[in-house]
Amino acid sequence: DAGVIQSPRHEVTEMGQEVTLRCKPISGHNSLFWYRQTMMRGLELLIYFNNNVPIDDSGMPEDRFSAKMPNASFSTLKIQPSEPRDSAVYFCASSFYNLGKQETQYFGPGTRLLVL
């Protein structure tokens, strides 16, 4: 299996621009997670999808952030407009959830975002 695939791996943009991060989960997984990693706050869960439906978006920082999962094999995280404080590494992870049990989360390589 190719694992969780994220693109782009690196993104440099200017403040005010729109940024779109992409994720392809592991085939057969029905749960998808977006995390943000910063030095100050560590790893934070932004949003959790199950069967393509957002279940928990309480970690999404503000209205500038939005996430979609149009089908089981693709998700996007969009920041519009971007700000320098959004600079971080964004990870996508996927797992399988069945009969009340969430199995191990597998992480993608991350997107390193720098907003100037």
Place this chain on the structure above:
Amino acid sequence: GEDVEQSLFLSVREGDSSVINCTYTDSSSTYLYWYKQEPGAGLQLLTYIFSNMDMKQDQRLTVLLNKKDKHLSLRIADTQTGDSAIYFCAGAHDYKLSFGAGTTVTVRA
């Protein structure tokens, strides 16, 4: 949410054993995980332990869980230079993973 604490740094000589410690607050965590992050890379699952277990061994890795003290440790036997990385412990409650800040392990020759 759960608080997970780890020591921030560990320096170990090549060939020695490394022990990384973690404490957590939520006794209802069902699984406890160890992830490894190499520079510029994502989080790689190393191992995990179910909350009703005390110990799990997987090749060079040994996980010990003390539920009474809410203490988790990861022992790496015969530490190699390739083991230099940041190690995160995480507690799982339903779909939520609560991560520690990570322990940076440096292996010196």
